[in-house]
Amino acid sequence: MNSIMDQLTEEQRKEMERQYAVYTHGTSQVIPGDELKHKIATSIFKNKPLKVKLGLDPSAPDVHVGHTVVLNKLRQFQENGHIIQLIIGDFTGKIGDPTGKSTARVQLTDEEVKRNAGTYLEQFGKVLDQSKVELHYNAAWLSELKFEDVIELAGKITVARLLERDDFENRMKANKPVSLHEFFYPLMQGYDSVHLESDIELGGNDQYFNVLMGRHLQEQFGKEKQVVLMMPLLEGLDGIEKMSKSKGNYIGITEKPSEMYGKAMSIPDELVVKYTELITDLSLEEKLTVRKEIEQEEIHPRTAKMNLAKTIVRMFHGENASEKAEVEFQQIFQQKQLPTDIxxxxxxxxxxxxxxxxxxxxxxxxxxxxxxxxxxxxxxxxxxxxxxxxxxxxxxxxxxxxxxxxxxxxxxxxx
The missing domain is CATH 3.10.290.10 (RNA-binding S4 domain)
Structure with missing residues (x-):
């Protein structure tokens, strides 16, 4: 692994360290860190972009800022010229990810998958440059597998390994059924990485088992293993539970500027740093400055929160809308005036x-x-x-x- 590192110029080495710092900041785990450094170094040395994968099951298309944690990390790779592989699980989506479920997921129809996928892509365009994204639908290769190919794929993993998933283990202990087709969900998601020869895969902490499957299967098929970046899950406005539309503790990325700003101002003070680091497009230096100012009490928590609210609105609605939302918030909450555009x-x-x-x-x-x-x-x-x-x-x-x-x-x- 050191051969590429040894051949880097001083300038290339600094660029490798810079990218590594950006990509690892805010992650909960990098598996493994030394391989990520080597991949970045190889990319720089050979002037060849990395292929960075995110798999999506189009089952709940209303995107909130909690979903943008991984999207913002993808954007960082994109800004450095790497290839983003967005995979719409039009095949896997018909099964449904069993992660965190106490029962089997209801299988989606082709029409539901297509409709949800379209909504996803429209909203993701608010974070990513869609013109520089490779869009894939995994039915293109999964539906082409013959039964003997499926048997070969199933032979790459043991039942004991699959049963390590808490979801399956808990359901079996509770005498709840686990259907055989559910075992194939992580296998199919992992096979996506094999087919696309992904270098890196991103996933939330709740996707740990699924994203590691890609790394495992790549090794089984004799390919270079992808590096996995695990991203923390974002607490909602209540500061306790994971952000979720069903819990009402979310900020939707298509909400009105005033609604977004007001909701951002309602988050607990202790989450301002986490929100800033995970969902904003600020540079690494700017994020570290925010952290330092808050930790050393160089800025009032309310001011820091207003800066965060303004940044969130600016990202999705533009500078003018963020300025207007701030003025309106001050009118309503500080000066007790009615908003001007009711x-x-x-x-x-x-x-x-x-x-x-x-x-x-x-x-x-x-x-x-x-x-x-x-x-x-x-x-x-x-x-x-x-x-x-x-x-x-x-x-x-x-x-x-x-x-x-x-x-x-x-x-x-x-x-």
Whole structure:
């Protein structure tokens, strides 16, 4: 391994160390680090880009900033001229990743896979330069395998190794069924790396077993083994559980600038550094500066959080939108003013309604029962006046401003 290293010029060695520092920063594990250095060195010496893989099962296409942890790492490779291999699991997606599941996943149809894949790619374009991405659908090679090829593939791994997965082990202990086809999910994902001869694969910590399978199978097929970069999972706005749309603790990458900014301002202070390092496009030097300023108390936590919120909005909506979102946030929360661009909605319903009914029909909360709870908790205002009576009817007028919580506003226009 040292032969390439020995042939690097001083300038090339510095470039190798620079790239290595960028790629490893924020990772939870690099398997193994010395091989990553060697791959980078070889790439620089031979002027040959690395092939960096990310596999995606198109099962839940609404992307939030938690998903961008791996995308931002891919972007760092892309900025240095390396090849990004995005693999849409149109074949594996029909089985579904069993990771973290207590039961077998519902298999997706071709139409569902295609629709979800399209949504993924549209949203990923907000982080990656799609013109410089190799897009692959793994049905192109997996559907071509003959049965004897599948048997050969299955012979590359033992049942004992597959049963090391906590998901399978826990289900078997609980006497829950494990279908044979589920064992093939990590094999197929690993075979993607064999077919594409990937140099590096990225994955979240929950994908540890799957991404290591690619490294194992490459060795079994006599190919150079990929290096694996494991990325930490991002806690949501509650600071406790993994970011998830189902838990409501997420920042969606297609949300309005004001909504993104407000949500970012609600994260716990102790997560500002982690968010900055994992989901922003700041340089390594800028990220290290943020960490130093916060750890040494050179910056107020609120200021650091406002800088983070502004950066997130700027990444997905541009500089002007981030400036406007910051001003609006200051108006609402610091100066107690209403936002300047409240969404206007047409109301053609009854002129006299209860507030929970109005809130639910406007879609500001999913149900009248949730709206009632919000009223009881003091979270609903009409024209800046807090609503206190759950069942009292109010008159719906032109220009009526409804506020739900701290960030949702709508203004009534009568039909």
């Amino acid at each position: 969404e206007e909605v047409i109301w053609d319903g009854d002129r006299m309604v209860t507030v929970p009914t109005l809130i639910a029909k406007l879609g500001m909360l999913p149900s009248t029962s949730e709206a009632r709870r919000m009223v009881k908790n003091g979270g609903i205002k009409l024209n800046e006046v807090k609503v206190t009576e759950v069942n009292e009817e109010i008159e719906v007028k032109n220009g009526l401003v409804i506020q739900v919580g701290k960030r949702k506003f709508k203004k009534i226009k009568l039909a």
